[in-house]
Amino acid sequence: MPETTADRDGVELSRLEAGLDALETTAERGPSPWVRFRRGALPPLAAAVLVVAVWQLLYWAKIKEPYELPAPLDVWHSFTEAWAQGRVTEAVWTSVHRGGLGFLFSVAVATPLGVLVARVRFVRTAVGPVLSGLQSLPSVAWVPAAIIWFGLTDAAIYTVVLLGAVPSIANGLVAGIDQVPPLYLRAGRVLGARGLTAVRHVLLPAALPGYLAGLKQGWAFSWRSLMAAELIVRSADLGLGLGQLLEQGRELSDMSLVMASIFLILLVGVGIELLFFAPLERHVLRARGLTQAQ
Known part of the structure; x- marks a missing residue:
């Protein structure tokens, strides 16, 4: 029986589908x-x-003199000594715990604030410039006020972290919402999404890339603010954080301990960025077709 045009088209279509499947499989393998x-x-x-x-x-x-610029091996010995004494694990845990809680509090405050600033014109006019000004204000400037308000307590440290991180997260969310096409909100209203429902199901998902950028910057501000607070707010009741460990090195004129503490602060901050925020950002961008799977 001779092959018809329809049969040939069917074969070509099957080959095309097989080729596309092969391309998808290759992309998924990575x-x-x-x-x-x-x-x-x-x-x-x-x-x-x-x-x-x-x-x-x-x-x-x-x-420089060796006490001003120690050798890398001297810094390593200082680190291993502090590790053997349990000070490294205590300092890292204390600071990461404080930084994580402070960041979560900041997200809880900044998210509704960012939505209000983005969607309510009066609030944007009144609060928007203040948020931008607070974002540019060094976090260490809040430490004296926090100590006067709360004394040498964890509350003073968390206050500095919040005041350092909230403006950055809120501004990131505002920027993300400003880039949401109005068509999305109109389509949401047609489907019955209004008020908080529209914010939850339309506005925040559409603004997620900008919001995520604000969260990343907010974490950086949280970590910086925490270190500034721990350097100054010191008490035996507060435990040992990385900032306190750094200050101990300064008081003892132990440059090796100072540099080991600096590297620990850098390592923890970069590690959380790479282990949490970078994969989350790749997932969001890949899900929206804005980047290739890697």
Whole structure:
């Protein structure tokens, strides 16, 4: 029986579908573990090795006295000593716990505030410039006021964290909402989404990329504010945080401990960004078709 045009079209269609399926399968497989390592972990590792090498060269060149610029190995010994004493784990846990709670409180306050500023013209006119001004204000400026209000307590530390992070998160949400096409809200109203329902099911999902950028910046401000507060708000009842550990090194004129504390603060801040916010951002962008799967 001779092959008809319809049969040939069916065969071609089947081949096309098979090719598309193969492309999707290849995309889903993604790059190999080595490629992922080379793209993601290798560049920062190489940069870290370069920094340590330059640091060692500066130490050998005696740019500064050894008590002012210790060798990388001296800093490592200071770190291992503090680790053996349990001070590293205590400081990291205390600061991460405070930073996490402060960040969650900031999100709870900044989210409704950002929606109000974005959607209510009077509130935007009255509060918008204040939020921008607070975002540019150094967090350490709030420490004296917080100590007067709450004394040397955790409440003073959390106050500094909130005042440092809330403006950034709220402004990020405002920027995200401003970029939502009005058509989305009109379509939501047609489907019966009004008031808080429209905010929950239309506005916030549509503004999610901008909101997520504000959350990332808010975490950075939370961490910076926390370190500023811990450097100044010190008491035996507050426990040992990374800021207090850094201040201990300064009081003892132990530059090795100071630099070890700085590296710990940097490592924790960057680690939370890479382990939590970066995967979340990739997931959101990939789900919206704004980036390729990696």
